[in-house]
Amino acid sequence: MLGPLHGYGIARRIEQISGEMLSVNQGTLYPVLLRLEQEGAIASEWASSENNRRARFYRLTRTGHKLLEAEKRDWEQGAAIIARFFEVKTEDLA
Amino acid sequence: MRSLKRFFARAWNFAAKRRGDERLHEEMESHLALQTDENIRAGMAPEEARRQARLKLGGVETIREQFHAEEGLPFLETLLQDLRFAFRVLRNSPGFASTVVITLALGIGANTAVFSIVYGVVFRPLPYPHPQQIVELTESSPRGIDEKDVTYQELQFLQEHSSPFQFLTGYTVQGYNLSVGNKTERVKGQPVSTGYLHVLGIRPVLGRDFLAEENTGTGARVAILSYGIWQTQMGGDREIIGRTITLDGEPFTVIGVMPPGLEGSVDPILPGDTDVWTPLALVGQTAGSGENIEVLGRLRPGLSLAQAQAQMGSITTAFGKSFPHELDPTTTLSIQPYQTMLSSDVRMILLVLFGAVGLVLLIACANVANLLLGRATARSREFAVRAALGASRMRLVRQVLTESILVSIMAALLALLLARIGMQWLLALSPSDLPRASDIHLDAWAFAFTLAVAVMTGILFGLVPAFRASFGEIHGKLVEATSRMSSGRKRGRFRAALVVSEVAMSLILLTGAALLIETFWHVLNSDPGFNPTHVLSMEVYLSGSRYGSTESVSRYYDEAVQRIEPLPGVQSASAITAGLPLRRGANFGLSVAGKPISNTFEVRMVVPNYFRTMGVPLLLGRPLTIADDDKSTSVAVISQEAARLLFPGQNPIGQRFQFARLNWQVVGVVGGVKSYLDKPAEAGVYIPLAQTPYPVLDLVSVWFPEYIVVRTSTDPLALSHSVEEQLQAIDPSVGIGHVRTMEQVRSAAVAMRQFNMTLLSIFAALALVLAAIGIYSVITYSVAQRTHEIGVRMALGAKHGDVIRLVLRQGMVLAGLGVGLGTAGALALTRLLESYLYRVRPTDPIAFSSTALLLVAVAMLASYVPAWRATRVDPMVVLRHE
Numbered sequence: 001m002l003g004p005l006h007g008y009g010i011a012r013r014i015e016q017i018s019g020e021m022l023s024v025n026q027g028t029l030y031p032v033l034l035r036l037e038q039e040g041a042i043a044s045e046w047a048s049s050e051n052n053r054r055a056r057f058y059r060l061t062r063t064g065h066k067l068l069e070a071e072k073r074d075w076e077q078g079a080a081i082i083a084r085f086f087e088v089k090t091e092d093l094a
Numbered sequence: 095m096r097s098l099k100r101f102f103a104r105a106w107n108f109a110a111k112r113r114g115d116e117r118l119h120e121e122m123e124s125h126l127a128l129q130t131d132e133n134i135r136a137g138m139a140p141e142e143a144r145r146q147a148r149l150k151l152g153g154v155e156t157i158r159e160q161f162h163a164e165e166g167l168p169f170l171e172t173l174l175q176d177l178r179f180a181f182r183v184l185r186n187s188p189g190f191a192s193t194v195v196i197t198l199a200l201g202i203g204a205n206t207a208v209f210s211i212v213y214g215v216v217f218r219p220l221p222y223p224h225p226q227q228i229v230e231l232t233e234s235s236p237r238g239i240d241e242k243d244v245t246y247q248e249l250q251f252l253q254e255h256s257s258p259f260q261f262l263t264g265y266t267v268q269g270y271n272l273s274v275g276n277k278t279e280r281v282k283g284q285p286v287s288t289g290y291l292h293v294l295g296i297r298p299v300l301g302r303d304f305l306a307e308e309n310t311g312t313g314a315r316v317a318i319l320s321y322g323i324w325q326t327q328m329g330g331d332r333e334i335i336g337r338t339i340t341l342d343g344e345p346f347t348v349i350g351v352m353p354p355g356l357e358g359s360v361d362p363i364l365p366g367d368t369d370v371w372t373p374l375a376l377v378g379q380t381a382g383s384g385e386n387i388e389v390l391g392r393l394r395p396g397l398s399l400a401q402a403q404a405q406m407g408s409i410t411t412a413f414g415k416s417f418p419h420e421l422d423p424t425t426t427l428s429i430q431p432y433q434t435m436l437s438s439d440v441r442m443i444l445l446v447l448f449g450a451v452g453l454v455l456l457i458a459c460a461n462v463a464n465l466l467l468g469r470a471t472a473r474s475r476e477f478a479v480r481a482a483l484g485a486s487r488m489r490l491v492r493q494v495l496t497e498s499i500l501v502s503i504m505a506a507l508l509a510l511l512l513a514r515i516g517m518q519w520l521l522a523l524s525p526s527d528l529p530r531a532s533d534i535h536l537d538a539w540a541f542a543f544t545l546a547v548a549v550m551t552g553i554l555f556g557l558v559p560a561f562r563a564s565f566g567e568i569h570g571k572l573v574e575a576t577s578r579m580s581s582g583r584k585r586g587r588f589r590a591a592l593v594v595s596e597v598a599m600s601l602i603l604l605t606g607a608a609l610l611i612e613t614f615w616h617v618l619n620s621d622p623g624f625n626p627t628h629v630l631s632m633e634v635y636l637s638g639s640r641y642g643s644t645e646s647v648s649r650y651y652d653e654a655v656q657r658i659e660p661l662p663g664v665q666s667a668s669a670i671t672a673g674l675p676l677r678r679g680a681n682f683g684l685s686v687a688g689k690p691i692s693n694t695f696e697v698r699m700v701v702p703n704y705f706r707t708m709g710v711p712l713l714l715g716r717p718l719t720i721a722d723d724d725k726s727t728s729v730a731v732i733s734q735e736a737a738r739l740l741f742p743g744q745n746p747i748g749q750r751f752q753f754a755r756l757n758w759q760v761v762g763v764v765g766g767v768k769s770y771l772d773k774p775a776e777a778g779v780y781i782p783l784a785q786t787p788y789p790v791l792d793l794v795s796v797w798f799p800e801y802i803v804v805r806t807s808t809d810p811l812a813l814s815h816s817v818e819e820q821l822q823a824i825d826p827s828v829g830i831g832h833v834r835t836m837e838q839v840r841s842a843a844v845a846m847r848q849f850n851m852t853l854l855s856i857f858a859a860l861a862l863v864l865a866a867i868g869i870y871s872v873i874t875y876s877v878a879q880r881t882h883e884i885g886v887r888m889a890l891g892a893k894h895g896d897v898i899r900l901v902l903r904q905g906m907v908l909a910g911l912g913v914g915l916g917t918a919g920a921l922a923l924t925r926l927l928e929s930y931l932y933r934v935r936p937t938d939p940i941a942f943s944s945t946a947l948l949l950v951a952v953a954m955l956a957s958y959v960p961a962w963r964a965t966r967v968d969p970m971v972v973l974r975h976e
Contacts, residue, residue, distance in 0.1 A: 025150075025151065027153070
């Protein structure tokens with residue numbers, strides 16, 4: 001799931017996973033990738049793609065994994081808190 | 095942490111922005127290729143596949159631009175862009191650029207040089223730990239604040255009542271004859287009490303401090319050498335500790351060497367750095383010298399000056415009880431920062447000079463702003479085009495400001511060079527009694543000052559042109575710039591205002607300079623009471639057991655006079671102690687009929703022929719002669735002023751007064767001789783050296799050299815060698831120094847005034863030239879603007895004279911307004927100079943009217959050239975242009 005993948009693949013994967021719900025301008029992906037790489041979260045190298053096109057393959061670094069974990073935790077916590085606001089009923093607060 | 099990382103990433107992108115950009119480009123190309131492949135596989139035609147891929151990817155350029163803005167440092171990039179542009183603009187107009195840079199460099203350089211002097215003398219912290227804790231004892235009275243000298247007993251009292259102080263010490267100064275081997279040299283000594291080094295917070299670099307027991311009783315013969323004298327006289331020998339040196343013929347044991355770079359104590363009689371420190375107890379008990387102890391203290395840590403000052407009240411009360419005659423009821427003991435006291439004599443005038451040189455820079459700025467405004471007009475089309483292409487107003491302002499700051503920083507670099515040269519010149523010019531002269535350097539502070547001034551001036555002279563460039567609607571400017579319509583009246587008015595203020599500021603400077611010049615003239619031409627031409631003077635130092643009596647000292651001088659007078663070219667020779675004319679004398683109290691006179695008198699000891707040699711007129715009675723020796727009655731010659739104070743309304747001849755427990759009979763009255771050129775002559779008393787009690791001679795010799803004076807018929811300095819030879823022949827061990835003519839002595843007495851006057855005059859001259867350039871450029875500009883109008887006038891029959899009058903009138907209006915404003919400003923500001931003036935009032939009409947006339951004349955000249963050029967306008971050419 002988190003193996004090396006080239007930019008186009010990442011864009012495709014986002015579309016797939018989101019069930020075509022998130023269809024962003026794919027071009028905006030690349031500045032983000034560049035920024036992540038500068039932050040050390042991902043690393044990249046040139047390689048051949050499955051159909052023999054040269055492409056840059058990205059993979060998560062150790063820092064990236066840690067960052068991902070942290071972000072995931074933050075997100076889940078945040079989401080859980082928001083969820084409780086929606087789920088709360090008047091009688092719960094009595 | 096994360097934001098720091100981002101900043102570095104951005105800085106990296108900025109430095110290597112091409113790489114990031116290329117990478118994006120590459121990635122998107124590869125993305126397009128992959129998407130196109132996929133689309134084709136999905137069955138699209140290649141053309142369509144590529145189009146769809148592009149659509150999905152989005153606006154490539156927008157993304158790249160956005161990345162650029164977010165990931166680089168756009169501020170820095172714009173700056174670099176502006177800088178590159180500014181460089182190009184300046185390179186394209188080297189004449190303009192060099193004019194501006196040189197004008198500013200002169201202004202900034204002068205400021206840097208004067209700043210370095212003011213900072214070094216007045217503001218640079220003293221090189222001691224926590225220098226703000228070091229204070230000097232002063233007395234404050236309704237008249238102001240003065241240094242406070244105390245006696246040895248009073249010092250001891252203060253040391254017992256020194257609650258606000260961590261350490262309290264006293265010091266005095268005295269000259270010593272230092273003998274090393276068979277060489278004798280006069281050095282400056284500073285007897286100090288225990289705690290002196292603690293007050294300053296220093297330690298000897300070699301050896302040790304004085305011990306408490308060395309400073310009790312009559313004191314131990316021990317000495318600490320200055321770093322300088324240790325290096326020059328002892329060759330930096332580290333074995334010096336424990337060795338014996340000879341001071342005034344007495345053996346002293348060297349116990350230490352001070353660190354280098356100590357401030358010389360500021361002393362009017364013995365200026366300069368101290369060479370040797372000795373225990374104060376050695377001289378403390380001596381009657382006279384014990385009254386001249388200055389007190390330094392180091393405040394307790396954490397105690398502010400104000401808090402310490404508050405505690406001085408109770409000390410004053412206790413002090414007044416113990417020494418009832420010492421303090422006026424209106425005076426209180428107080429303290430002043432040592433640093434303030436060191437520069438108190440020159441602080442005001444240095445700040446005035448600093449202000450003056452600041453005005454010069456303002457004038458230079460006004461001139462440059464004027465030039466830039468002229469250029470901004472010429473470039474208004476360029477700015478209009480930029481604005482039309484979408485440059486925001488801030489963007490235009492920024493670009494113009496970048497240009498002006500670039501110019502001023504270039505000027506600052508040149509200014510540093512000028513300041514370096516200027517400072518050497520200023521230091522060579524500065525009087526030898528300028529305090530803390532060794533603390534004047536062109537250092538990091540001066541560098542920072544220069545840079546700050548440069549940036550500020552850049553903004554100052556650039557701001558108005560910058561806003562001018564960015565304001566107004568574009569269309570009008572585009573049209574205006576191409577047509578011959580006369581342009582912006584307002585702009586012309588602003589430039590006129592700049593020139594008016596330039597004229598006003600230079601008038602202020604000129605008036606100040608004129609007042610100082612007048613003062614200097616008055617001081618130089620004030621009658622000193624003697625005839626300084628063709629008189630040679632040289633210091634001699636008799637010391638040691640061979641001159642331990644009045645008789646031996648007197649015999650030395652008698653022989654000296656006998657040997658010198660026969661020399662060819664010598665008219666007469668004599669000797670004097672306790673101060674040459676125009677030098678401070680020794681103050682003593684006298685009594686008449688046993689009653690002390692409240693004034694002090696300058697008593698000098700002379701050998702026969704003094705009045706003839708110095709050219710002091712004898713008004714009554716007879717001069718002192720060789721017959722007035724130790725076997726005859728004690729006699730004295732007194733000055734007119736002394737006669738008035740001692741025997742008011744009586745014939746002084748034959749009267750008696752008491753001095754040094756002896757009765758002296760007045761045999762003659764001479765004219766007053768000045769100790770200070772700008773003050774009335776002091777009350778002077780002359781007694782024969784041969785009749786002076788030895789303790790008095792000894793006491794005086796602590797501070798004052800004795801002088802041989804020789805009146806010659808030719809150049810006095812030409813005779814100095816043969817006179818010295820004769821003195822050597824009498825006794826080679828006697829030190830001789832400072833061979834000077836009395837005219838040189840007079841020059842030294844006015845050196846500080848000359849320094850101030852020269853500096854202010856240079857600044858005023860600079861200001862005048864700048865103001866003239868300002869008027870010239872504004873009038874030239876206005877003539878260029880009015881070419882059409884002038885052409886029409888001439889076509890309608892205006893004569894050359896009419897045109898010249900028209901243009902000149904404009905210049906005169908500017909000058910007139912400037913002179914009016916400047917006079918008002920000068921009236922307000924010349925008061926600052928009041929205490930430096932002599933026989934001139936700060937509102938002196940001659941100074942005010944002559945400078946106003948000078949400025950009007952210069953303005954007339956500066957506008958005459960463009961006026962004359964205006965008459966060259968050919969009406970036909972101008973009209974054809976329509």
